[in-house]
Amino acid sequence: MTAAEPAPDSPLGPEPGPEPFGARLRRAMDARGQLCVGIDPHGSLLTDWGLNDDVAGLERFSLTVVEALAGSVAVLKPQSAFFERFGSRGVAVLERTVAAARQAGALVLMDAKRGDVGSTMAAYAAAYLDQDAPLFCDAVTVSPFLGFGSLRPALDAARISGAGVFVLALTSNPEGPEVQRAIADDGRSVAQVVLDHIAAENAGAEPLGSVGAVIGATLGEAGADLAVNGPLLAPGIGAQGATPAGLPRVFGDAAPNVLPSVSRDVLRHGPDPVALRNAAAAYAEEVRTAITGARAKHRNGAGDGENTVR
Numbered sequence: 001m002t003a004a005e006p007a008p009d010s011p012l013g014p015e016p017g018p019e020p021f022g023a024r025l026r027r028a029m030d031a032r033g034q035l036c037v038g039i040d041p042h043g044s045l046l047t048d049w050g051l052n053d054d055v056a057g058l059e060r061f062s063l064t065v066v067e068a069l070a071g072s073v074a075v076l077k078p079q080s081a082f083f084e085r086f087g088s089r090g091v092a093v094l095e096r097t098v099a100a101a102r103q104a105g106a107l108v109l110m111d112a113k114r115g116d117v118g119s120t121m122a123a124y125a126a127a128y129l130d131q132d133a134p135l136f137c138d139a140v141t142v143s144p145f146l147g148f149g150s151l152r153p154a155l156d157a158a159r160i161s162g163a164g165v166f167v168l169a170l171t172s173n174p175e176g177p178e179v180q181r182a183i184a185d186d187g188r189s190v191a192q193v194v195l196d197h198i199a200a201e202n203a204g205a206e207p208l209g210s211v212g213a214v215i216g217a218t219l220g221e222a223g224a225d226l227a228v229n230g231p232l233l234a235p236g237i238g239a240q241g242a243t244p245a246g247l248p249r250v251f252g253d254a255a256p257n258v259l260p261s262v263s264r265d266v267l268r269h270g271p272d273p274v275a276l277r278n279a280a281a282a283y284a285e286e287v288r289t290a291i292t293g294a295r296a297k298h299r300n301g302a303g304d305g306e307n308t309v310r
């Protein structure tokens, strides 16, 4: 029995669990727009902001982004690597960044891309998806390339704590296809196998499942069935060359569930909080225009549909 289930003989029925991540994300995207801003404290950005590339600079940078954006952007996505490079003091800054962002009303997606054998995956789940953990987040990115089943401890922990899990499927980097487009024994691509597992996890969830897929906005077209009933994190906008206008072509009918993500192309506007906020708001508006425009076109019978090819 998991912590979310009632005792079989309980006269009280099930305790209401925490609200699932998918429902919280849907509400946040409806209220704030479909946009995730990455907190990626590159050394070069710290320098451009007039900060030292040290722990104090890291903290100033990260908390400035939180202060500027956590009240208006649906999701903030700290990239763990940029904090880990400073060792335990960097991780302490990451803890404070996550806490401040959640406190200010943003959902926090930890970009950690963890993946390991199931027994070790349980420890990663304990690190990010247990409500009592110092680094507890609303969601975390994970890698399925040790087999989707190896992610089970994270999927179970997320369900119990009302958190989300974003599974890499078709990443934005040019090296991804050699693994992700490889064809499995049954004729599906590896990415499609991952997507089908995600769809099974999200079956019946309303308004949106809590297991997401990572699909690069850079792909041009997905070439996979993206109907997973879950959020689709779409990194690669801005510095990697993708644009909000290109989203309908990649995501087709799944566009309402897309969470486009931008890091450097928003962060470069700092340290002025107003400039950061304006840059994020401009992206959120571009996304809204692209997605509502594509829906209107679809209603008039000219939908894209490229995303449904297997």
Ligand SMILES: O=C(O)c1cc(=O)[nH]c(=O)n1[C@@H]1O[C@H](COP(=O)(O)O)[C@@H](O)[C@H]1O
Residues within 6 Å of the ligand: 038, 040, 079, 111, 141, 170, 171, 172, 173, 214, 215, 216, 235, 236, 237, 238, 239, 240, 261, 262, 263, 264, 265
């Ligand atoms: O999981 C991710 O967020 C991710 C997946 C992916 O396929 N491509 C990708 O760029 N990312 C992350 O998204 C961010 C992109 O940053 P920018 O290129 O500066 O917008 C980085 O933190 C990447 O690690």
